[in-house]
Amino acid sequence: MTPEDALLRVIHCLDRQHASPYKARAFVRALDVVRTTDPVELAERARDERLTELEGIGDATASVITEALAGRTPSYLVRLEAESEVPLTEEGAAYRTALRGDCHLHSTWSDGGAPIEAMAATAIDLGHEYMVLTDHSARLTVAHGLDEERLVNQWAEIERINGEIAAAGHAFRILRGMEVDILEDGSLDLRDAMLAELDVVVASVHSKLRMDAKQMTERMVMAVASPHVDILGHCTGRMVGKRPESQFDPDYVFAACAQYGTAVEINCRPERLDPPRALIDLAIEHGCHFSIDSDAHATGQLEWQPFGCNRAAERGVPIDRIVNTWSADELVAWAAA
Numbered sequence: 001m002t003p004e005d006a007l008l009r010v011i012h013c014l015d016r017q018h019a020s021p022y023k024a025r026a027f028v029r030a031l032d033v034v035r036t037t038d039p040v041e042l043a044e045r046a047r048d049e050r051l052t053e054l055e056g057i058g059d060a061t062a063s064v065i066t067e068a069l070a071g072r073t074p075s076y077l078v079r080l081e082a083e084s085e086v087p088l089t090e091e092g093a094a095y096r097t098a099l100r101g102d103c104h105l106h107s108t109w110s111d112g113g114a115p116i117e118a119m120a121a122t123a124i125d126l127g128h129e130y131m132v133l134t135d136h137s138a139r140l141t142v143a144h145g146l147d148e149e150r151l152v153n154q155w156a157e158i159e160r161i162n163g164e165i166a167a168a169g170h171a172f173r174i175l176r177g178m179e180v181d182i183l184e185d186g187s188l189d190l191r192d193a194m195l196a197e198l199d200v201v202v203a204s205v206h207s208k209l210r211m212d213a214k215q216m217t218e219r220m221v222m223a224v225a226s227p228h229v230d231i232l233g234h235c236t237g238r239m240v241g242k243r244p245e246s247q248f249d250p251d252y253v254f255a256a257c258a259q260y261g262t263a264v265e266i267n268c269r270p271e272r273l274d275p276p277r278a279l280i281d282l283a284i285e286h287g288c289h290f291s292i293d294s295d296a297h298a299t300g301q302l303e304w305q306p307f308g309c310n311r312a313a314e315r316g317v318p319i320d321r322i323v324n325t326w327s328a329d330e331l332v333a334w335a336a337a
């Protein structure tokens with residue numbers, strides 16, 4: 001393990017642990033220093049215990065670098081690996097094993113912290129066959145949402161990276177997607193002609209989360225009924241302990257999901273875990289499809305699917321109704337239907 005590998009792994013595990021960005025920042029800075037310092041100088045400084053003289057290297061990061069150079073797994077990393085492991089129940093494991101991809105995740109193109117290549121490399125490591133890249137749509141300016149021009153540029157980038165992945169011998173594909181905002185009137189934040197070019201579309205509410213229940217129900221039903229929408233993202237918008245669930249009539253919304261073939265997302269982010277249990281039960285009753293998605297904004301967060309798997313197992317979601325247990329071809333065919 002090189003110092004660079006060790007630091008990257010630390011950052012990955014801190015993301016997996018949902019540590020504050022402040023904590024990861026020191027390691028990101030150290031990574032920068034390692035990448036721009038001559039390896040011979042780095043080794044000499046490690047030997048003489050002079051790494052901390054470099055700006056951006058502190059005691060913790062110096063230890064990680066020194067131990068990696070000595071051919072050991074840094075003790076900080078060993079501890080962090082164990083502490084940050086994502087819990088998976090025995091029942092949840094059957095679901096996790098069945099998952100073949102992830103349908104909701106972000107890159108540095110919008111508000112994610114890692115480039116597309118890094119997200120894909122981690123998804124490959126996790127055993128996935130595909131990932132749907134779903135950066136935000138233009139209206140979400142705080143998240144640097146993509147307008148049409150940037151989205152088209154992203155498709156070219158996906159094609160290029162898919163070529164590299166295939167050349168490296170991996171049976172893995174990045175699919176074209178977007179997390180499209182559901183606007184206040186239930187319309188979508190992307191033209192139909194563009195939506196039609198996407199393999200999988202996740203539609204989510206990010207604004208006016210507290211609108212009146214009747215209006216919110218109409219808004220969501222309208223989005224779900226769009227032939228382009230495949231997955232309804234984090235349907236209640238809640239943040240556990242911080243933001244209440246949006247109010248809407250779930251019977252109408254899930255009936256529409258079932259009728260129009262839109263899957264209900266089980267969002268795995270620990271602060272979301274959305275939908276709550278009672279709504280998962282209701283969506284099962286309505287015959288809905290599901291998608292267990294990480295909504296990752298960093299590579300470590302791609303490992304969050306067990307949170308949703310545990311929940312799906314607990315509520316008894318039929319595995320054959322989870323769209324990301326299907327192959328990429330089956331998923332894309334279903335989404336296009």
Ligand SMILES: [Zn+2]
Nearest residue numbers: 179204233234
């Ligand atoms: Zn979202």
Ligand SMILES: [Zn+2]
Nearest residue numbers: 104106179295
């Ligand atoms: Zn998202």
